[in-house]
Amino acid sequence: xxxxxxxxxxxxxxxxxxxxxxxxxxxxxxxxxxxxxxxxxxxxxxxxxxxxxxxxxxxxxxxxxxxxxxxxxxxxxxxxxxxxxxxxxxxxxxxxxxxxxxxxxxxxxxxxxxxxxxxxxxxxxxxxxxxxxxxxxxxxxxxxxxxxxxxxxxxxxxxxxxxxxxxxxxxxxxxxxxxxxxxxxxxxxxxxxxxxxxxxxxxxxxxxxxxxxxxxxxxxxxxxxxxxxxxxxxxxxxxxxxxxxxxxxxxxxxxxxxxxxxxxxxxxxxxxxxxxxxxxxxxxxxxxxxxxxxxxxxxxxxxxxxxxxxxxxxxxxxxxxxxxxxxxxxxxxxxxxxxxxxxxxxxxxxxxxxxxxxxxxxxxxxxxxxxxxxxxxxxxxxxxxxxxxxxxxxxxxxxxx
Amino acid sequence: xxxxxxxxxxxxxxxxxxxxxxxxxxxxxxxxxxxxxxxxxxxxxxxxxxxxxxxxxxxxxxxxxxxxxxxxxxxxxxxxxxxxxxxxxxxxxxxxxxxxxxxxxxxxxxxxxxxxxxxxxxxxxxxxxxxxxxxxxxxxxxxxxxxxxxxxxxxxxxxxxxxxxxxxxxxxxxxxxxxxxxxxxxxxxxxxxxxxxxxxxxxxxxxxxxxxxxxxxxxxxxxxxxxxxxxxxxxxxxxxxxxxxxxxxxxxxxxxxxxxxxxxxxxxxxxxxxxxxxxxxxxxxxxxxxxxxxxxxxxxxxxxxxxxxxxxxxxxxxxxxxxxxxxxxxxxxxxxxxxxxxxxxxxxxxxxxxxxxxxxxxxxxxxxxxxxxxxxxxxxxxxxxxxxxxxxxxxxxxxxx
Numbered sequence: 005x006x007x008x009x010x011x012x013x014x015x016x017x018x019x020x021x022x023x024x025x026x027x028x029x030x031x032x033x034x035x036x037x038x039x040x041x042x043x044x045x046x047x048x049x050x051x052x053x054x055x056x057x058x059x060x061x062x063x064x065x066x067x068x069x070x071x072x073x074x075x076x077x078x079x080x081x082x083x084x085x086x087x088x089x090x091x092x093x094x095x096x097x098x099x100x101x102x103x104x105x106x107x108x109x110x111x112x113x114x115x116x117x118x119x120x121x122x123x124x125x126x127x128x129x130x131x132x133x134x135x136x137x138x139x140x141x142x143x144x145x146x147x148x149x150x151x152x153x154x155x156x157x158x159x160x161x162x163x164x165x166x167x168x169x170x171x172x173x174x175x176x177x178x179x180x181x182x183x184x185x186x187x188x189x190x191x192x193x194x195x196x197x198x199x200x201x202x203x204x205x206x207x208x209x210x211x212x213x214x215x216x217x218x219x220x221x222x223x224x225x226x227x228x229x230x231x232x233x234x235x236x237x238x239x240x241x242x243x244x245x246x247x248x249x250x251x252x253x254x255x256x257x258x259x260x261x262x263x264x265x266x267x268x269x270x271x272x273x274x275x276x277x278x279x280x281x282x283x284x285x286x287x288x289x290x291x292x293x294x295x296x297x298x299x300x301x302x303x304x305x306x307x308x309x310x311x312x313x314x315x316x317x318x319x320x321x322x323x324x325x326x327x328x329x330x331x332x333x334x335x336x337x338x339x340x341x342x343x344x345x346x347x348x349x350x351x352x353x354x355x356x357x358x359x360x361x362x363x364x365x366x367x368x369x370x371x372x373x374x375x376x377x378x379x380x381x382x383x384x385x386x387x388x389x390x391x392x393x394x395x396x397x398x399x400x401x402x403x404x405x
Numbered sequence: 406x407x408x409x410x411x412x413x414x415x416x417x418x419x420x421x422x423x424x425x426x427x428x429x430x431x432x433x434x435x436x437x438x439x440x441x442x443x444x445x446x447x448x449x450x451x452x453x454x455x456x457x458x459x460x461x462x463x464x465x466x467x468x469x470x471x472x473x474x475x476x477x478x479x480x481x482x483x484x485x486x487x488x489x490x491x492x493x494x495x496x497x498x499x500x501x502x503x504x505x506x507x508x509x510x511x512x513x514x515x516x517x518x519x520x521x522x523x524x525x526x527x528x529x530x531x532x533x534x535x536x537x538x539x540x541x542x543x544x545x546x547x548x549x550x551x552x553x554x555x556x557x558x559x560x561x562x563x564x565x566x567x568x569x570x571x572x573x574x575x576x577x578x579x580x581x582x583x584x585x586x587x588x589x590x591x592x593x594x595x596x597x598x599x600x601x602x603x604x605x606x607x608x609x610x611x612x613x614x615x616x617x618x619x620x621x622x623x624x625x626x627x628x629x630x631x632x633x634x635x636x637x638x639x640x641x642x643x644x645x646x647x648x649x650x651x652x653x654x655x656x657x658x659x660x661x662x663x664x665x666x667x668x669x670x671x672x673x674x675x676x677x678x679x680x681x682x683x684x685x686x687x688x689x690x691x692x693x694x695x696x697x698x699x700x701x702x703x704x705x706x707x708x709x710x711x712x713x714x715x716x717x718x719x720x721x722x723x724x725x726x727x728x729x730x731x732x733x734x735x736x737x738x739x740x741x742x743x744x745x746x747x748x749x750x751x752x753x754x755x756x757x758x759x760x761x762x763x764x765x766x767x768x769x770x771x772x773x774x775x776x777x778x779x780x781x782x783x784x785x786x787x788x789x790x791x792x793x794x795x796x797x798x799x800x801x802x803x804x805x806x
Contacts, residue, residue: 083519114534118484121530122523125599129522133515136790160573169570170578172561177571185583186602194606198526198599201587205595209735210790334610389537389611 005289006030008093010079010131011101012072013057014039015239016147016222016281020099022229022236023282024289025070032073032093033057034086034102038123039239042109048246048381050239051255051373052225063235080126083134090138097289098135100146102127103195107151108332108386109245110192117191124195125202132206141213143292144203145285148218150274150305150343152197154187161342165216165301189335190388203299211295215288219281220274220305220343223250223358224365227279238278240369242377244384250275250314250358252382257322258370259377266384267331269312270338274305277356287351303345306355314358321363330396334388406690407431409494411480411532412502413473414458415440416640417548417623417682421500423630423637424683425690426471433474433494434458435487435503439524440640443510449647449782451640452656452774453626464636481527484535491539498690499536501547503528504596508552509733509787510646511593518592525596526603533607542614544693545604546686549619551675551706551744553598555588562743566617566702590736591789604700612696616689620682621675621706621744624651624759625766628680639679641770643778645785651676651715653783655763658723659771660778667785668732670713671739675706678757688752704746707756715759722764731797735789 007024011017012033025031035057043049055063061072073093077085079102090098103124104110110120128146135142153162167184170177183204186197199216206212225240241247242255253263276284284304293300315326331337349355387393408425412418413434426432436458444450456464462473474494478486480503491499504525505511511521529547536543554563568585571578584605587598600617607613626641642648643656654664677685685705694701716727732738750756788794 083515087515114484114488114538117534118527118530121603122527125526126519126523129519133518137515139791160575167572169572169581169583171568171570174561182570182586185586186605188602188606191606194602197602201589201595201598201602202522204587205589205592390540 005097006093006095007289008032008034008089008095008098009101010034010098010127011103013037014101015241016278017101018060019227019230019238019278020101020282020285021072022064023227024286025064025072026068026229027286032075032095034075034077034079034089036076036078038104046243046245046381048241048243048378051242051376052237052240052369053376054237054239055235059235063233067232067236080123080130083130086130087134087137090134090140090142094140095142097143097145097292098131099285099289100128100131100144104192106246107190107192108384110190111388112245112386120191121195125198128199128202132202132212135212136206136210141295143213143215143289145215145217145288146199146203148199148216149193149196150218150220150303151189151193152186152200152218153184154189161344162303163344164303164347165218165299189333207299213293213295213297215292215300215302217284217288217302217304220276221248221250222278222281223248223275224278224356224361225251225369227282240373243381245386249273249311253315253318254366254370255374255377256382257318257324258366258374259379260324261379261382262325262327263315263318264383265312265315265326265328266333267328268337269315269328270310271335272308272310272339272341274303274341274343275307275309275358276305277361279356280306280353283353284348287348287353291351302347303343304348305343305345307358308341308343309358317358317362321366332384332387332392332396334392406498407494407496408690409433409435409490409496409499410502411435411499411528412504414438415502416642417679418502419461420628420631420639420679421502421683421686422473423465424628425687426465426473427469427630428687433476433496435476435478435480435490437477437479439505447644447646447782449642449644449779452643452777453638453641453770454777455638455640456636460636464634468633468637481524481531484531487531488535488538491535491541491543495541496543498544498546498693499532500686500690501529501532501545505593507647508591508593509785511591512789513646513787521592522596526599529600529603533603533613536613537607537611542696544614544616544690546616546618546689547600547604549600549617550594550597551619551621551704552590552594553587553601553619554585555590562745563704564745565704565748566619566700590734608700614694614696614698616693616701616703618685618689618703618705621677622649622651623679623682624649624676625679625762626652626770628683641774644782646787650674650712654716654719655767655771656775656778657783658719658725659767659775660780661725662780662783663726663728664716664719665783666713666716666727666729667734668729669738670716670729671711672736673709673711673740673742675704675742675744676708676710676759677706678762680757681707681754684754685749688749688754692752703748704744705749706744706746708759709742709744710759718759718763723767733785733788733793733797735793
């Protein structure tokens with residue numbers, strides 16, 4: 005299969021590109037290096053020393069004997085480049101990672117809100133419009149987020165994309181299946197709910213085949229392929245904007261910083277290991293929807309954990325202390341969460357569990373690269389709104405007394 | 406009240422600006438003349454001879470003694486100009502018409518899809534981000550569309566924005582109120598469903614007070630204020646992209662062109678007269694939601710009609726013939742529609758009915774300006790997808806034999 009990976013230089017995109025290449029697919033990457041530029045903007049950097057995309061691809065050729073083509077342009081702006089590439093390279097599938105993917109970054113300021121909306125929605129619309137324009141029957145797989153559902157709204161397991169409800173009709177209450185009502189927690193999550201409406205429209209109007217993978221919070225950084233050579237190492241973010249919660253804990257433990265739990269830590273979230281991410285994308289590409297079928301939605305997650313329980317697990321394994329900080333996010337302090345994920349399990353996913361994989365991750369990444377950490381980048385300084393700015397400042401000053 | 410009108414030079418924006426100015430509000434307009442540039446792109450023009458915004462505002466000053474300030478920049482691009490204006494002029498309310506508003510235009514090509522998504526979503530997000538940034542408690546009123554609901558999906562009257570459904574919970578089926586599931590019929594309508602998610606987010610996260618007016622198809626062109634001086638005349642679009650169905654019929658009748666009904670004409674749509682549009686916006690501004698309240702949604706329409714019944718009504722009044730053409734839109738041929746609109750009626754709206762107002766419109770606009778019509782611009786040439794292109798071409802060639 006020919007697979008075009010948009011955003012193939014990023015945290016999920018790069019290991020996905022390697023995994024698909026390793027499993028015999030022809031792979032090409034489009035990336036505009038936006039994630040690397042954001043590192044510069046934030047003065048942050050990956051804990052692991054990542055190489056340029058050119059070096060990465062060259063290393064992969066040496067290690068595997070396989071080529072990955074690359075192109076550098078902005079999906080969502082350079083429409084003609086995208087359309088020309090589709091027509092010339094004729095991919096069977098496009099995997100769409102070309103979005104700004106950090107909730108805290110999307111909430112930093114008006115500029116960051118505007119960038120996230122502009123980048124993410126124009127990227128998704130351009131891909132869909134270009135697939136229609138190309139006349140090719142390309143399957144689009146998109147990395148969505150569990151965050152589109154909101155958390156624990158209905159008190160039932162979150163289904164895979166669609167919710168059965170009863171609506172009143174002239175003949176009484178009747179069952180209907182609707183797109184799960186959106187309840188996004190940040191501008192970033194919001195754009196993914198808006199993406200879902202784009203997918204629904206193009207699937208119905210143009211018959212585009214689309215899979216939307218609602219992914220949990222990714223932990224870990226290495227996969228079978230990225231371990232093959234130091235130059236293939238994946239990025240590992242630990243800063244307050246891009247570092248996902250568990251990876252932040254691992255790095256905090258490694259450098260002797262307390263594990264920073266926001267609020268009570270009673271937030272339950274869905275998780276997945278990066279190795280399972282790349283496997284799930286492969287499974288999704290192997291099981292596309294039929295032409296004319298509605299958007300296929302799968303929940304790409306393997307475990308649910310409360311944040312404080314994660315902190316305790318890491319603390320137990322490492323001896324690190326747990327510190328409770330005011331929550332900069334506008335969200336409930338405590339929530340339950342159960343999630344349906346039968347489809348990907350049914351296709352053969354065998355999850356890497358936290359309890360099995362955590363020690364390896366601590367040894368392999370957090371401890372090995374702890375000397376590269378910049379402790380000043382650990383705190384999350386993006387507040388969700390004016391009230392959270394005040395509350396965070398107040399509680400921090402109380403805590404400091 | 407100080408009211409800032411974004412898109413105040415357009416078909417709905419201009420008469421709204423005049424009406425609010427006439428009723429004693431302080432009014433300012435932001436407009437980037439995009440609608441006038443699209444006229445140039447399409448080689449089309451308003452049936453009525455509209456003046457430049459400068460001349461319009463000057464004429465209004467002469468006629469009414471009232472000033473309307475204007476600013477020319479693009480909402481959605483020139484963020485600093487927007488934020489500076491909010492801070493300096495400190496409006497109580499912002500009325501947001503600054504979107505590309507024609508479904509056929511949004512479906513013409515990839516470029517038109519991309520422009521509509523980029524323009525509409527960045528405009529809405531910029532306004533919301535700027536209101537938050539300004540720190541002012543500004544009420545935002547947005548012109549949405551009945552098209553966000555899809556048509557007749559549930560077989561019940563379409564409620565005002567929210568739908569009561571039953572969802573399964575551990576304790577059995579329980580009632581919940583959800584945003585009405587979106588089922589947009591074009592890229593233009595899609596952007597309005599995406600706007601709705603933006604509104605929901607900013608209302609919840611930042612407490613922004615927002616009213617979303619889901620408007621039916623507007624007919625007519627003049628209001629009490631635009632009639633006061635020929636230089637104040639409102640635009641009247643009759644081309645295949647921007648001409649709304651009833652206004653197209655009126656103009657077709659006036660120039661002896663058959664009334665072009667797409668498909669069976671069994672599509673039922675919601676309508677509102679332009680005089681009622683401006684009155685509804687005034688009523689919406691007088692009844693804003695409270696801070697912290699959810700988005701207030703009102704259905705801004707007064708009557709539902711089947712397209713073929715409208716054609717017959719116009720035919721009866723004018724003697725024009727009715728012609729059935731293949732439908733370029735991807736939509737059901739026949740649908741029923743009933744709509745809740747109690748809120749605006751409850752605030753005192755007294756609708757102008759089609760049966761009362763149609764003859765005046767025919768005499769005042771369609772006949773008076775028939776000599777300005779360009780018959781070549783009447784057909785709708787935007788097809789919704791590849792199948793509709795084929796079907797339209799085939800059926801047209803059969804019809805021509």
